[in-house]
Amino acid sequence: MDIRFEQAEARFEGRTVVHPLTLSLSERRIGVIGLNGSGKTTFARMINGLVLPATGQVTVNGFDTVKDGDKVRGQAGFIFQNPQNQIILPILKEDIALGLKSKKLSKAETQAAVEAVLARFGIAHLADRRVHELSGGELQLAALASVLVTRPDILIMDEPTNQLDLRNRDLVERTIHGLDENVVVISHDLGLITDFDRVLCFHEGRLADDGAPAEVIARYRELAA
Amino acid sequence: MKTLYVEGDTFLHRLSPRAKLLGLAALSLVLFLIHSPAVLSVAALLGGIVYSSLRLGWRQSWLRLRPILLTIAIVAIFTLILNGREDALIVVTRLTALALFAATVTATTSTGDFIDEITRLAMPLERLGLVRAADIGLAIGLVIRFVPEILSRYQAIRDAHRARGLKVRPLTVAVPLIILTLKNADEIAAAIDARGIRAQK
Numbered sequence: 001m002d003i004r005f006e007q008a009e010a011r012f013e014g015r016t017v018v019h020p021l022t023l024s025l026s027e028r029r030i031g032v033i034g035l036n037g038s039g040k041t042t043f044a045r046m047i048n049g050l051v052l053p054a055t056g057q058v059t060v061n062g063f064d065t066v067k068d069g070d071k072v073r074g075q076a077g078f079i080f081q082n083p084q085n086q087i088i089l090p091i092l093k094e095d096i097a098l099g100l101k102s103k104k105l106s107k108a109e110t111q112a113a114v115e116a117v118l119a120r121f122g123i124a125h126l127a128d129r130r131v132h133e134l135s136g137g138e139l140q141l142a143a144l145a146s147v148l149v150t151r152p153d154i155l156i157m158d159e160p161t162n163q164l165d166l167r168n169r170d171l172v173e174r175t176i177h178g179l180d181e182n183v184v185v186i187s188h189d190l191g192l193i194t195d196f197d198r199v200l201c202f203h204e205g206r207l208a209d210d211g212a213p214a215e216v217i218a219r220y221r222e223l224a225a
Numbered sequence: 226m227k228t229l230y231v232e233g234d235t236f237l238h239r240l241s242p243r244a245k246l247l248g249l250a251a252l253s254l255v256l257f258l259i260h261s262p263a264v265l266s267v268a269a270l271l272g273g274i275v276y277s278s279l280r281l282g283w284r285q286s287w288l289r290l291r292p293i294l295l296t297i298a299i300v301a302i303f304t305l306i307l308n309g310r311e312d313a314l315i316v317v318t319r320l321t322a323l324a325l326f327a328a329t330v331t332a333t334t335s336t337g338d339f340i341d342e343i344t345r346l347a348m349p350l351e352r353l354g355l356v357r358a359a360d361i362g363l364a365i366g367l368v369i370r371f372v373p374e375i376l377s378r379y380q381a382i383r384d385a386h387r388a389r390g391l392k393v394r395p396l397t398v399a400v401p402l403i404i405l406t407l408k409n410a411d412e413i414a415a416a417i418d419a420r421g422i423r424a425q426k
């Protein structure tokens with residue numbers, strides 16, 4: 001994984017939300033923390049080109065988010081803060097197959113890939129269920145399956161354990177820890193990222209801290225107090 | 226609205242979605258050209274036989290068909306009052322036949338297959354440069370997926386009014402509903418991009 005920000009800045013309606021940022025990420029597990037409104041989601045969206053830099057440049061594995069948006073999104077999958085809006089077709093297995101459309105696989109290959117990814121997250125029994133009826137934890141796993149079926153190199157997750165009960169939170173946490181992909185995880189649940197390789201802390205649209213989890217989290221606690 | 230598809234492996238499940246959709250279109254044309262109550266009754270009876278071959282059971286069948294049968298009953302009552310018994314009988318038998326055959330098609334065609342077929346049928350339009358065929362299929366999938374979501378949001382807003390003792394007025398319900406729906410639409414659009422579903426080939 002190779003994510004680079006070169007003086008990249010994000011603005012909404014003229015207001016700077018992420019100040020020019022230069023940064024290079026290559027560790028396998030990266031946590032992102034910070035207060036509400038500090039710019040975490042915007043930063044994450046800049047990585048896969050859902051938010052484009054107003055000035056500067058962002059590249060992912062060598063692809064520029066402005067020039068090669070589709071390629072960047074092929075490299076970096078994204079799980080939204082609200083997985084509900086991420087599942088697009090009414091039946092889970094059909095939704096997961098939809099992500100594979102652009103790969104032009106045969107029907108049998110598509111079906112095999114869908115079954116494999118559902119089994120990987122222990123939700124094979126949900127294949128034929130209506131998405132509308134799934135619980136929060138089931139939806140989160142379904143969103144993971146729908147994104148990882150296309151085999152991105154990097155997975156970005158925006159507060160994946162938000163709104164989950166204790167049991168589902170444990171389940172999703174264990175699932176995240178078991179992932180082989182590179183991950184960038186935004187979380188207010190500090191326990192989730194304590195054993196990550198690197199943690200970034202945002203404050204008022206700037207990268208305020210960057211380093212090993214223990215120290216960054218300790219300083220974040222002081223900042224928040 | 227929910228998906229009405231029923232998992233199964235009957236002859237009708239295996240029939241291609243195109244054959245079913247085109248067959249249904251042809252049948253409805255024929256039904257509207259026929260004006261004999263006797264023939265239409267036979268058609269309705271055939272529809273009933275085909276539908277019951279899906280073996281859904283009485284309860285399931287009733288739940289699925291109830292909305293459309295109620296609609297037919299209302300139309301029939303008005304026809305009876307305005308046009309008399311003969312016309313009412315024609316309306317009931319014709320619409321019942323149509324409803325039963327259409328319900329059979331929806332119960333034996335998965336949303337995915339349905340979308341693929343619509344996409345294929347829209348290909349000529351794509352060649353004319355009018356639309357991207359895949360977008361039409363995607364749009365239909367999105368409607369089926371998010372209508373229940375919007376309905377449950379409507380219920381939540383209505384409950385919020387009740388809980389706070391506010392009167393449920395169309396305007397005070399519609400405004401938050403529209404805002405929430407548009408906000409969601411933005412996110413759904415972002416998700417479609419993020420998952421590369423509309424990626425340029």
Ligand SMILES: Nc1ncnc2c1ncn2[C@@H]1O[C@H](COP(=O)(O)OP(=O)(O)OP(=O)(O)O)[C@@H](O)[C@H]1O
Nearest residue numbers: 012013017034035036037038039040041042043202
């Ligand atoms: N689409 C948008 N249009 C305008 N302003 C936006 C938009 N998205 C975010 N912002 C603003 O940018 C700032 C940073 O928002 P962002 O969502 O990145 O914060 P966050 O760190 O993810 O917060 P939270 O922890 O609450 O999710 C906020 O002030 C927010 O109001």
Ligand SMILES: [Mg+2]
Nearest residue numbers: 040041081158
């Ligand atoms: Mg956020």
